[in-house]
Amino acid sequence: MAATLKISGWGGYLKQDAQVLTPLSLSACSDYVNNKQTNLQTLIARGMGRSYGDSANAPTVLSSLGLNHFIHFDGNTGLLTAQAGVTLRDILSVIVPKGWFLPVTPGTSFVSIGGAIASDIHGKNHHIAGTFGQHITSMTLLLGTGEIVTTSATELPELFHATCGGMGLTGMILSATLQLIRIQSSFIDLKTIKANSIEDACEQFEAHSHSTYSVAWIDCLATGKNLGRSVLMVGEHADHGGLGLTIKDPISLPIHTPAALLNSFTMRAFNNAYFAKATHNKAQTVSLIPYFYPLDAIGGWNKLYGKAGFVQYQFVIPKTNGVNNMRTILTQIAQSGAGSFLAVLKQFGAANQNLLSFPLAGLTLALDFKVSTSTIALLHRLDDMVAAMGGRVYLTKDAVMTESTFKKTYTHWQAFEDVRHRYGAVGKFASNQSKRLGLT
Amino acid sequence: VKKVLIIGATSAIAEHCARIWATRGDALFLVARNDERVNSIATDLKVRGATSIATYALDLNAIDQHEAVLDAADKAMGGIDTVLIAHGTLSNQKQCEKSVALTLDEITTNALSAISLLTLIANRLEDKKQGTIAVISSVAGDRGRKSNYVYGAAKGLITRFTQGLQHRFANTKVKVVLIKPGPTDTPMTAHLKGGGANLAPVQGVSKQIVGAIDKGKPVIYTPSKWWLIMMIIRHLPKFIFDKMDI
Numbered sequence: 001m002a003a004t005l006k007i008s009g010w011g012g013y014l015k016q017d018a019q020v021l022t023p024l025s026l027s028a029c030s031d032y033v034n035n036k037q038t039n040l041q042t043l044i045a046r047g048m049g050r051s052y053g054d055s056a057n058a059p060t061v062l063s064s065l066g067l068n069h070f071i072h073f074d075g076n077t078g079l080l081t082a083q084a085g086v087t088l089r090d091i092l093s094v095i096v097p098k099g100w101f102l103p104v105t106p107g108t109s110f111v112s113i114g115g116a117i118a119s120d121i122h123g124k125n126h127h128i129a130g131t132f133g134q135h136i137t138s139m140t141l142l143l144g145t146g147e148i149v150t151t152s153a154t155e156l157p158e159l160f161h162a163t164c165g166g167m168g169l170t171g172m173i174l175s176a177t178l179q180l181i182r183i184q185s186s187f188i189d190l191k192t193i194k195a196n197s198i199e200d201a202c203e204q205f206e207a208h209s210h211s212t213y214s215v216a217w218i219d220c221l222a223t224g225k226n227l228g229r230s231v232l233m234v235g236e237h238a239d240h241g242g243l244g245l246t247i248k249d250p251i252s253l254p255i256h257t258p259a260a261l262l263n264s265f266t267m268r269a270f271n272n273a274y275f276a277k278a279t280h281n282k283a284q285t286v287s288l289i290p291y292f293y294p295l296d297a298i299g300g301w302n303k304l305y306g307k308a309g310f311v312q313y314q315f316v317i318p319k320t321n322g323v324n325n326m327r328t329i330l331t332q333i334a335q336s337g338a339g340s341f342l343a344v345l346k347q348f349g350a351a352n353q354n355l356l357s358f359p360l361a362g363l364t365l366a367l368d369f370k371v372s373t374s375t376i377a378l379l380h381r382l383d384d385m386v387a388a389m390g391g392r393v394y395l396t397k398d399a400v401m402t403e404s405t406f407k408k409t410y411t412h413w414q415a416f417e418d419v420r421h422r423y424g425a426v427g428k429f430a431s432n433q434s435k436r437l438g439l440t
Numbered sequence: 441v442k443k444v445l446i447i448g449a450t451s452a453i454a455e456h457c458a459r460i461w462a463t464r465g466d467a468l469f470l471v472a473r474n475d476e477r478v479n480s481i482a483t484d485l486k487v488r489g490a491t492s493i494a495t496y497a498l499d500l501n502a503i504d505q506h507e508a509v510l511d512a513a514d515k516a517m518g519g520i521d522t523v524l525i526a527h528g529t530l531s532n533q534k535q536c537e538k539s540v541a542l543t544l545d546e547i548t549t550n551a552l553s554a555i556s557l558l559t560l561i562a563n564r565l566e567d568k569k570q571g572t573i574a575v576i577s578s579v580a581g582d583r584g585r586k587s588n589y590v591y592g593a594a595k596g597l598i599t600r601f602t603q604g605l606q607h608r609f610a611n612t613k614v615k616v617v618l619i620k621p622g623p624t625d626t627p628m629t630a631h632l633k634g635g636g637a638n639l640a641p642v643q644g645v646s647k648q649i650v651g652a653i654d655k656g657k658p659v660i661y662t663p664s665k666w667w668l669i670m671m672i673i674r675h676l677p678k679f680i681f682d683k684m685d686i
Contacts, residue, residue, distance in 0.1 A: 003633040024627060025476050066627065069480045070487035082487075083480075093463070094488055249644070 007061065010302050011052040012309030013371045014399055016432060018059055020046075024066040026148070026174060032062055033172065033428065034146040042430035045172040047085060047112030051119060052312040053399030054432040055167050062172055064114045070094065071175060078180035079137065084114030084173045089247065089296075096245045096288070100180040101237070103135040107344075109293045114173040119396040120165030120357040124213035124235070124292075127349035131359060133164025134352055139176035144428030148174065162419040165357035167395055169416075169434050170425050187241035188213070188291045191234050194280040198228025198330060202323045202363065205347035208234045219271040220343040220367050221264065223334045227327065230345055231278040238285055247289060250299035256307045262370060264337045305370050310340075311399045313379055314358075314366035316348055317391035322363045325389045329365070329382065336378050343367035355412040355419070358394045366397070376400055395433065403438035413439070441491050442466040443517040445510075447500065447557060448527025450477045452626035453576060456646035457524060457653075462490035469513040469520075470495045472527075492517065500527050500553045506560055514564075522653060523561050525554050525575040530628045531591040543590050550594035555601055562605055562614075570613040574653045575602055579620050579661065582670045585686050606658055615656030621645050622666040 002022075008015040021043075023029040032043070046056040047064045064085035071081040078100050080091065088102060089109035095101065106121045115121075120133040129135070138152035141163060151160040163170045193208075195201035201216055208214050213235035222229050295301050302310070317325045344366045351360040369375040383405045386393060392409035393401055407413055417440060420426050426440050444461050446454050449470035458468055462485040470485075472478040475497045482495045494516040498505055514520055531546040554575060565571035580588055581595030602618045609616055623629055625639035633639065640663045652660040661667035676684075 003630045005633055020633075022627065022630060025474075025480065027476065069484035071483055073487045 007046070007049065007057060008309070009053045009055065009057065009399070010050045011311050011371075011397075011399060012302055012305070012307075013311055014054040014057060014432065016054070016057040016059065018057065018061050020061055020063055022063040022066045026067075026142075029062070029067070029142050029172060029174065030146055030148070033142055033144065042428060044429055044431040044434075045084075045114060045118070045168045047115035047118075048087060048110050050108060050111050050115065052397040054436070055119075055396060055398075056115075057432040058430060064112055064172070067114075067174065072177075075100075078182065079177055080180055081175060081177040082113055083175045084117075085112050087112055088116065092289075093245065093247055095180055096183070096186050097243050099183055099243055101183045101288075103179060103181050104129050104132045105292055107293065107295065109289075109296055113176050113178070114168075117164055117173055117176060118166060118168045120352075120354050121396070122348070122359050124215040124346070126359055127209060127214070127347055128212055130349060130352055131164070131354070131357060133354055133357065135179050136164065137177045137179055139163070140174045141170065142172040142174055144171060144424035144426070147424075158419050159423055161354045162356075162416050165354040165395075166416065167356065167431065167434065169429050169431070169439065170420055170423060171429060183237045183243070185238040185241045186243050186245050186288045187238040187285050188235040188288055189238045190284050190286050190291065192278055192280070192282045192284075193232040193234065194275075194278055195228075195230045195232055197225070198230075198327050199323055201228055201230040201232065201345060202326075202347070204230075204232050208232070209347070212236050214346065216345040217274065218330075218343045218345040218365065219275055220330065220333050220340070221268050221271055221337065223331075227334065228330050228345075229275060231275065235291060241285065245289070246287075248297070250297055252299035256303045258306060262305060262340065267340055305368070308371045310368050310370050311375065311379065312366060312368050312397040313382065314364060314394040314397045315382065315386040315391050316358065316360055316362050316364040316394075317386060317389045318360060318362040321389075325391075326363050326365065329385055332382065332385065333367070333378075336374075338369050338372075338375050338378060340368040340370070355416040356395065356410055358392065358396070360392070362391065366394075398433065401437065403436070406437040443469075443519050443521045445469045445471070445513045445517075445520050445523045447471045447509075447523065447525045449481060449495075450474050451526045451528070451576075452628070452642045453621060453624060453646055453649065454524060454526035455481055456642050457526075457650050458485055458490075459488055460646060460650045462486075462488040462493075465489050465491050467492040467517045469493075469516055471498055471500070471509055471513075473497065473499050500557075501548055503553060503556045506553075506556050510557075510560055510564065519568075520561075520564070520571065522572045523557075523574065524649075524653070525557055525573070527553070528576070528594075528628075531588065531594075533586075533588045533590055536590040546590050547594050547597075550591060551597040554598050558601060558605060562608070562616075565614045566609075572615040572617060572653055572656060573605070574617040574619060574649070576619045576621065576649075577602065579622050579666050579670050581620070583674050583681075587686055617653050617657055618659045619649050619652065620659070620661045620666065620670070621649075622661070622663060622669070 003020050007018045043060040044058040046061040067083035067085040069083045073080045105123045116132045120131045122131050211234040216230040216232040218230040348359045379400050387409050450472040468490050478495045482493050528550045536543040577598045578595040580592040581599045606616045624645050645662045648662040
């Protein structure tokens with residue numbers, strides 16, 4: 001199945017006319033990768049298209065959405081095997097009623113397993129559970145040679161550690177086995193904590209480092225004594241309330257709203273209201289779906305930023321001197337006045353062995369920017385600051401990073417390239433992003 | 441537990457209907473041409489909760505095999521409560537115009553094979569005095585149009601035949617459901633996407649279909665707006681219709 005479409009990442013900023021191939025079987029995947037007739041120079045696997053920039057953009061993309069089948073679920077051990085195009089949303093509908101949950105989940109359930117592995121995604125429990133890839137017990141990968149191999153932390157480990165977080169550049173992920181976690185309830189016991197400054201927020205993260213889930217909304221427009229004011233939300237799986245699950249179809253936002261609606265005035269008003277509305281030390285029990293996936297209720301929320309789209313920027317800086325460094329960066333962002341609502345702050349746990357994985361022990365901040373030439377310039381300035389502080393920017397959200405910043409901050413990039421050479425990925429798998437970042 | 445026979449089980453619409461039934465814990469019997477794909481779907485439906493599942497590989501143009509399929513389904517599930525006939529191909533109109541053989545093949549695949557199945561299934565359900573037959577026709581069957589009248593003619597034949605069955609089973613416990621999807625986002629229509637075709641998400645279409653089957657509704661357009669669109673298209677005077685490039 002082939003179609004020529006205009007594709008983009010979730011931010012909608014970088015667009016690409018692409019031939020979209022949708023194989024419906026494993027043999028069809030091999031055919032596309034091997035096929036000389038189609039004259040494919042390079043291709044990249046694409047799942048739900050929820051990476052924000054151009055990670056899954058290329059002139060030819062191999063959609064995993066035809067590979068949307070579960071393969072096995074063991075209700076006793078919590079091991080789930082599924083094809084790469086199965087979404088986390090689909091998984092939740094099967095596992096939650098049986099008392100299981102994802103070991104790691106991002107802020108949207110509309111991502112495929114393949115995408116989750118390729119991005120080595122993290123969630124609100126990173127400080128305890130690490131990344132998604134750390135819970136993959138094994139996966140099958142279609143190499144550039146046409147061969148299908150099984151890889152895990154013990155089987156072809158170098159390929160495994162390159163593929164988790166490898167942005168699809170080592171091959172096409174076909175299926176994976178995931179170790180789920182037990183839950184007693186489909187509810188979350190949630191505590192809200194208000195922090196009046198960035199120092200206060202970081203202290204609260206430390207104080208709640210034993211909590212399973214922790215994340216903070218942060219007001220990126222606040223300045224002066226309010227700089228870094230945040231609302232922390234810490235959560236635990238409840239032990240009451242039962243395992244019922246309602247997954248509603250999203251309300252769709254069918255058209256792009258005029259970008260002018262999101263300006264510094266409306267966003268400041270939103271942020272002020274959000275901070276004022278939050279109640280310090282409030283405890284409540286909330287359902288799992290709105291807790292983890294608040295934005296999933298609105299389909300196409302990305303259209304809020306208008307046709308030009310937006311970029312999401314997420315970086316991490318090391319723990320040492322982290323609070324001061326974060327203050328420096330927040331000051332820069334607040335001065336620009338370009339930050340948006342829904343900025344998210346979190347304290348990460350330790351880094352893992354995956355070669356291009358994003359998280360490292362320290363503070364991470366994610367925020368949206370409406371696209372404009374001045375915001376792109378701002379992002380380059382922020383990139384330099386983050387790199388100088390020993391941090392890095394999340395590839396899944398990146399749309400503008402330069403090759404030199406990438407190679408300076410992703411220090412294992414050469415080892416990653418070596419693995420790609422050894423397993424026949426070079427010249428077969430490439431995205432617009434990988435070309436921009438100077439990967440072969 | 442309902443016992444559901446699905447003919448053309450690798451069609452995206454059928455597969456998504458099957459997912460809903462699997463989640464409810466129904467028993468499923470899947471018939472399709474492509475072995476690899478139907479087995480993959482069966483494994484998936486098992487994980488999603490199907491009580492029992494069996495598959496049968498068959499090219500449905502082999503009309504002399506139809507009785508054997510129904511026997512196999514009956515035996516595997518211990519009866520048949522609901523049948524969904526969903527197989528078909530989207531004919532290439534331009535190529536059909538140049539080839540009688542291709543045109544007749546398309547009519548066989550999209551209409552005659554379904555009519556054979558409908559005939560056999562109707563008699564079985566009549567004997568049992570209950571059950572539901574659902575068949576996927578198309579909005580394309582409502583009025584012949586130059587862009588796809590071969591496909592449209594086949595679906596029109598199904599539509600009329602099904603109407604006849606509905607008349608035959610009026611006031612009985614045998615329900616006959618005629619389903620007319622509009623253009624739906626499936627692998628069958630993937631090539632239309634680039635042209636900016638407005639395709640409905642298959643999940644929503646399937647949800648409406650299963651709902652109609654539950655209620656035994658005689659006719660369903662899905663998405664529902666197609667009822668209005670086709671009502672207008674059916675009634676357009678010829679002099680306006682002839683000016684339209686559809």
